Amino acid sequence: MNTFGTNFRITTFGESHGAALGVVIDGCPPGMTLSESDIQPALDRRKPGTSPLVSPRQESDRVEILSGVFDGKTTGTPIALLVRNHDAHSHDYEKMKNLFRPGHADFTFQQKYGIRDYRGGGRSSGRETIGRVAAGAVAEKYLTSLGITIKGHVVSVHGKTGAQEIESEILAAKNAGDSVGGIAEITAKGCPAGLGDPVFGKLDAAIAGAMMGIGAVKGVEIGAGFAVAGRFGSENNDPITKSGFLSNNAGGILGGISSGQEIVVRIAVKPTASIAKPQKTIDAGGNDASITVKGRHDPCIVPRIIPVAEAMLALVLIDAVLEQRKYRE
Amino acid sequence: MNTFGTNFRITTFGESHGAALGVVIDGCPPGMTLSESDIQPALDRRKPGTSPLVSPRQESDRVEILSGVFDGKTTGTPIALLVRNHDAHSHDYEKMKNLFRPGHADFTFQQKYGIRDYRGGGRSSGRETIGRVAAGAVAEKYLTSLGITIKGHVVSVHGKTGAQEIESEILAAKNAGDSVGGIAEITAKGCPAGLGDPVFGKLDAAIAGAMMGIGAVKGVEIGAGFAVAGRFGSENNDPITKSGFLSNNAGGILGGISSGQEIVVRIAVKPTASIAKPQKTIDAGGNDASITVKGRHDPCIVPRIIPVAEAMLALVLIDAVLEQRKYRE
Amino acid sequence: MNTFGTNFRITTFGESHGAALGVVIDGCPPGMTLSESDIQPALDRRKPGTSPLVSPRQESDRVEILSGVFDGKTTGTPIALLVRNHDAHSHDYEKMKNLFRPGHADFTFQQKYGIRDYRGGGRSSGRETIGRVAAGAVAEKYLTSLGITIKGHVVSVHGKTGAQEIESEILAAKNAGDSVGGIAEITAKGCPAGLGDPVFGKLDAAIAGAMMGIGAVKGVEIGAGFAVAGRFGSENNDPITKSGFLSNNAGGILGGISSGQEIVVRIAVKPTASIAKPQKTIDAGGNDASITVKGRHDPCIVPRIIPVAEAMLALVLIDAVLEQRKYRE
């Protein structure tokens, strides 16, 4: 449903054009200093309108802490974070309320619930990630205090690597009224060995579920990932020496448990579904139709997915860190 | 931990060389005919010793239903399935009890628990999947009654496709005392639209977690998967017409919810970690050592992972099918 | 933690004197008409200041729906409900921040978390129930549409029954700077047979946990309750006839599953812990001290616990109703 995690558990809510979005964090360790200024920078990183490569929408997205913090410290009780919605152009969507946008969740929401908030994608909007990013910032602050650091970057866009190549690919797509996909990598340094559970609760399984749970992600790989399919075991096994592992094809996870090496995750991100080119679709009555998705959309979502993916990795790791503590007598 | 699923919930137990392995299934709908003969064929498919391409170990693996079935029908109470262990060559492992096999979970289990059953990999052995496959057979029987069918096949091994190419790659690796990785695809036909939850409980997120939770899997992709990273949105969006979708790049899932199209999943499987070639490692005391993993290992685990991956997909789907029923008034 | 329920799942947050209190409801069936006016009356019933028998505090407690409702109908996505705090007399508590009030959670919160929001009891305040009551109102609306109705009443206060007796007991306690306990009964009519799970998820187990999870409740009984301890089986068994059961000692639940009879629950409510009489306690440094709890406290919490207990019963029942649907093919 809308809850993620077991020990550090977040529950998000809110639609793109509703009154507000937010998250309740349950299980944050008590005694950590926390204020809005720890969270706001993460929201600022994810918001659009900051470069010609992303959507020109202006989303102010100011976070307010509603509970769980007293005298500047977390108390162990739920931390509710609220972001009010502004700058919603709901009328852009009015015309499309009876059309299912290809590549979007419009059709499947209607099938599942028999009703949907069509304004800005409603709950399936990218704005849903505000709650994740805000909670992730809290998790990251705690992880940092343990020496664990998380970083993401764009690996490639439309098959191209290098900042300039990528920029021109995105702008070309934008100018063509189209969009492009790409690959992002997220890593975590400083994780202790021993995190994760060996069967269904494998750390890599949790990461894969977390990443594929981000809209637009269609593939996840750990360490060498799909490249392992073309290898010999003698190439792929990471030799162990008394100075440590000699390679990291495993991406920091063996048998579902962290090895102490860097954790390395890559995700495949599809081209933004909203494009200005006409596409075939049907209307609510089941009739053939054509749709051109107007609005202020990102020509490539890869750069903006980075803070979300970092947040999800932070959430998985803090959960595993707290879980592992039950083994301490 | 060792439980998977919410509505159709399985809990597995057992080590490679312990007394027994098994699974408890909770939430199986009542009134379905069920006997050992519905489950045994799936176990027979996963067992080794059936061809020169796989391990020559002989594992009889007879399943016994301990509970939850009365007069040949499920009653809605937990179904416990038991498989006794036989043919365990524990002495093969005695020599390695103080060595951490590269690519295996030996090192990380030790880090996590401070103790491990080193015989045959203990709980991290491939034999742990017996419980999954047995439970998956029960799930598949139920899904079949709803018109949902699941199938898996080997896509490639060591970069090669085609039965003969694949066979010779595997035999070559075996003869060299090495192993090879590959890619498998699993599909589900007949799924109704509307399965899955739109945020953290996305159907593709559940599938990704389930697949990455199988030992040796290092990557998961849905539909077009990593290929989306090189595409335009205008290529990748699946057009909708009154006769249905015109393509299936989404792999049957939009916004985390099934669309009614075929669900398509691919997994990257690493080369078997156990190889006969000498490898660098350390012993329990932290000293450098060399290890040659003797035993009767699969030179390529891809063919044997198919029934496991099918089982995991069945478990995800039956869970989603039961979940979706709560929307019916 | 702060989440209750499986299918209709609520997560509450907020402290007595923090910025706000609220709840996120996840799993509410889509398509139900819902507005603030469906929830506000329940909050008005629980609030103090409405009679000389209860606290004179004025809590306006206006609820705002933040998400999950579109065009006046639930959409199946999370419904976040917010109540801003006002009228907080935090300075009343400043003097007591280093004292542990007897009968309160001050001491144990400090032991558990090493930190606590001492203003108005923080998270252990009765105001925490605002989220429960708001969510319960949504659940009750849905249950009513299925013909299930929930009602609570005061059975006795300080051993006395009858409205006038009870009123004079409460006023006498108030005038003495003391407080009194009592018993409340909550019933549900119209429940179908078949709700609840037979082992750990027994419907009465869920109800007992829900009721004992309300602050001040020290006992729970179902049907004949503690009276069964003095009976013969021949008296206590409810005979079954083709016109129905001839008695209801079971309180509507047999073997953990609803029988279709009225569900009958009683709870023992302790006297309000906050009293104006001096009491022995210790301070944060562990020194003996005396405390007199000033403030605007209820001399008897039984009347005000009724809407909370009704809400908890509604939450248990809606969860069971949705759970039972997975048995429908």
Added chain:
Amino acid sequence: MNTFGTNFRITTFGESHGAALGVVIDGCPPGMTLSESDIQPALDRRKPGTSPLVSPRQESDRVEILSGVFDGKTTGTPIALLVRNHDAHSHDYEKMKNLFRPGHADFTFQQKYGIRDYRGGGRSSGRETIGRVAAGAVAEKYLTSLGITIKGHVVSVHGKTGAQEIESEILAAKNAGDSVGGIAEITAKGCPAGLGDPVFGKLDAAIAGAMMGIGAVKGVEIGAGFAVAGRFGSENNDPITKSGFLSNNAGGILGGISSGQEIVVRIAVKPTASIAKPQKTIDAGGNDASITVKGRHDPCIVPRIIPVAEAMLALVLIDAVLEQRKYRE
């Protein structure tokens, strides 16, 4: 469903007259010595046939550890415990398969599942508690190593206290073909302060749910319990001094969190539903009928419920102990 606990999680299975009963324990801390001889005595305490006061059935109930223990120590992986069924007189039940025994779960199982294993009550039999008691023995062993001890005793039977009075009440009921109810008390000494969560996860809420989840329990109270309803706050609050609390009306739990005092729980146990006297009931076709329940039943279940209630308290406490560890940095 059939799983209890979060950190120390048990899943039970099995019917009275099926092949076997058992339990899978997940989350048991690694490194604890464990063998069948740690568990068997608890099963021997719960079994019938040991005195004229209880059922004369002979149930050998030998437990076998199937997994999770290596070289005499727990490994952190699931511990599966198996008890094969013997001495089942299924033919006793054949005649009653179309009758719903009053006070039993026959009617409600049929309503819920549309099918039931009528032999010996199937899953609703008291034999279902074998899994709980076996798992409880493992939990108790661990708790004992932390200095936490759990004890239960019979408080009263049919309103009478004192061993001789109780014995004669039970024998009188037995001779009359009837049964009697009673009250049991279970306590835990040595619990540290800080266990339990303050809102829905209150320690007393967990205990109440655990106890009411035992068949035949119709009431639960903590500390002073229902007696609080007749008290003043000034009587009921437990004064705190630097030498500790001066009384224990709270039963060791304040605001849902353990205070470090003894935890005190009492349960009301109904008279055994199976009695030899004729009772009114209906058959599967809905026709009026009379039933006389033959078999070897306990005239009073209170003595035999003690080991079960101790087990449930142990399971709640170990779960809370492990949960609390996540607060340790």
